[in-house]
Amino acid sequence: MSDSGLDLGLLEELCNAFGPSGFEHEAQLIARDRGAGFADKVLYDRMGSVIFQKGDKGPKIMIAGHVDEIGFVVTDIDKKGFLKFHRLGGWWDQTLLTQEVVIRPSEGDEKIVGIIGAPPPHVLTPEMRNKVLTMDKMYIDIGCTSADEVRELGIRVGDPAVPYSKFRTMRRKRKEKKNPDEEDSEEIERDVTVAVAKAFDDRIGVFIVLEALRRITEENIDHPNTVYFVSTTQEEVGLRGARTAAQMLQPDIGFAVDVDISGDVPGAEGLVQKMGKGVSISAGDGSMIPNPRLRRFVLDLAEKNEIRHQPAFLKRGGTDAGVIHITGMGAPSLFLGVPTRHIHSHHGMLDISDVESAVDLLVEIIRNLDEDTAKSFTQL
């Protein structure tokens, strides 16, 4: 446990686990085994999503984090023993050369670490140096010299791979305004834990969902709702697991918990949401317009309970809430985020205090929602 009471050991285990879209099994087992200890009931859809139910009356609230991470799939093994590959989810090809990846062979249990090969500068023409090499021209080198050698290791076309990178934390001291909205607010020093890992997108969401479930159970929090904490699959290839889970559950209210894009790094200055400023409460993205009354309800709860929070907006992209909110006759939904630097790469970076704020906010939402409040979001 950390100072905040979060189980960072679980977060480490979730982030290091193997589980690209469509191949989530290993990561999902970790989530299932943890959640099953706190849920009244565990349910499954047939796309690999796992649902932890708490309570059985009142409005149905679906809270989703997606367990899949972006990765790769082997598409060809050439005569010299190099592997061609394709993307599972969105990659910027420039982030890939010389990075390590880990492949799960379909034959045998041992995972294989490889390097995405890059030509040395000595052999590049000036034009080649200035161009982004695209993924279709890249290859994974696993130290073999023939296709037979690769086959011996159990690797076949269709085998999945993910970034090879390990979870770690760093301590920092940060001077900040006590109240960021006030011009001459007093300055405070904050002890910050920054975490770095692959797959924060979206194991951080699954982690927050599981930690909220643990809090509701351990603290015996009374609430008049049926809450479904869901670890969904295949978000990165089109919100697919959330679609089937939502069709199965027919929720009245929905939340997606996911990484948000942190606007505090060079190149992302147009975004208001920033690492370390609290849980982000979305004002909209490419997949949905959140129900304004639900959003107001959540903002009021954050203010009343002094939970650090910030507004967020994404012009493109979306989350599981994008499909949840148009399930059945519709379900007012909202995306809650953890602003993360360098997402969709080998190394995301986030501030653990934002994770804490997200868990606190979810617990307050569950505690305060009820039938009348849920109805009020859509009454004319």
Ligand SMILES: [Zn+2]
């Ligand atoms: Zn995501």
